[in-house]
Amino acid sequence: MAVDTSARTPTWTFVDGEWIAGNPPLIGPVSHAMWLGSTVFDGARWFDGIAPDLDLHCRRVNRSAVAMGMAATVPAEEIERLALEGVKKFDGKTAIYIKPMYWAEHGQAGSVVAPDAASTRFALCLFEAPMHTAKPHSLTLSPYRRPTPECAMTDAKTGSLYPNSGRMIVEARARGFDNALVRDMNGNVAETASSNVFMVKDGVVFTPAANRTFLAGITRARVIGLLREAGHDVREATLSVEDFMGADEIFTTGNYSKVAPVNRLDDRELQEGPVARKALELYMDWAYGRKAAA
Incomplete structure (x- = not known):
């Protein structure tokens, strides 16, 4: 069966050292994240050439990973740098949602329910998302x-x-x-x-x-x-x-x-x-x- 890698809006994801367009298949049916929910994420915004508090969002996703029993494998400063690199792949006209993510691939030996921190994976997904600021x-x-x-x-x-x-x-x-x-x-x-x-x-x-x-x-x-x-x-x-x-x-x-x-x-x-x-x-x-x- 073909995998649908389309995305609803223009989207770029950084994973395993490269930028991939669309919605790449990253989590398989035996991944811990798929069946036992070990996922964390954060969300920052880019619009009109600015990304308010991007650094704080990058730090928080790392805290979330640790709180979930995973490893924060990418320094917050590197996540921020990658995010600003990714923004350049868009046309600069529409607001962007910046979503760094961690998930576990495996559970701990002898207790599969708990995530294995050593199996933590990271992805950074950016996609166009118009702002609805001040909308009642x-x-x-x-x-x-x-x-x-x-x-x-x-x-x-x-x-x-x-x-x-x-x-x-x-x-x-x-x-x-x-x-x-x-x-x-x-x-x-x-x-x-x-x-x-x-x-x-x-x-x-x-x-x-x-x-x-x-x-x-x-x-x-x-x-x-x-x-x-x-x-x-x-x-x-x-x-x-x-x-x-x-x-x-x-x-x-x-x-x-x-x-x-x-x-x-x-x-x-x-x-x-x-x-x-x-x-x-x-x-x-x-x-x-x-x-x-x-």
């Missing part, structure tokens, strides 16, 4: 929850966590929403199914405190810092669904879309607020190296 989106409360560190590999950005996110989004879209507001096992808000979440009440900016049940993202940290530098009161706190239902505005942050406002939470309509607009302005001014407006 709707949320609904998900019936599903984020796991605790005792229940899942929450300290790694691992592919095995994402089927849970996927079913959250499928369930939300079946009810007419774009994404889902997700709670942790204690019933407090953690994030959305695919991004970190912020709310504003009486001028104060709140975001769920990092409690290891969700990925406290690089863009989240960047936005927190920029808003604080601009004089905003930003607090990481334990937040309830009721807190979000009473918010003056809600917005999300993530590497894929940076900052985006929420225009509906279940049956409550919301408007894009001034803090979300300011957060995006501050982020882009920082990313492009511009001086922020007073």
